[in-house]
Amino acid sequence: MQFKTIALAACAAITLAGCQWNDMQRAGAGAAAGAVVARATSGNLITGAVIGAGAGALCDDVGGLEICN
Secondary structure (H helix, E strand, O other): OOOHHHHHHHHHHHHHHOOOOOHHHHHHHHHHHHHHHHHHHHOHHHHHHOOOOOOOOHHHOOOHHHHHH
């Protein structure tokens, strides 16, 4: 069950990241996805949200990732 939740959250995060226009919107989507993954893995929600926000905000700066542009 946890793997299914994590996979679903990862797919949703990738999809949502492509729909956002700026870093702040991508950070919000990343924070939400990070919190969902943390909850599914019995981790800390705040830590998951912070990591997800950072990943969302920076995903368009990574070369070769066309999904975040």
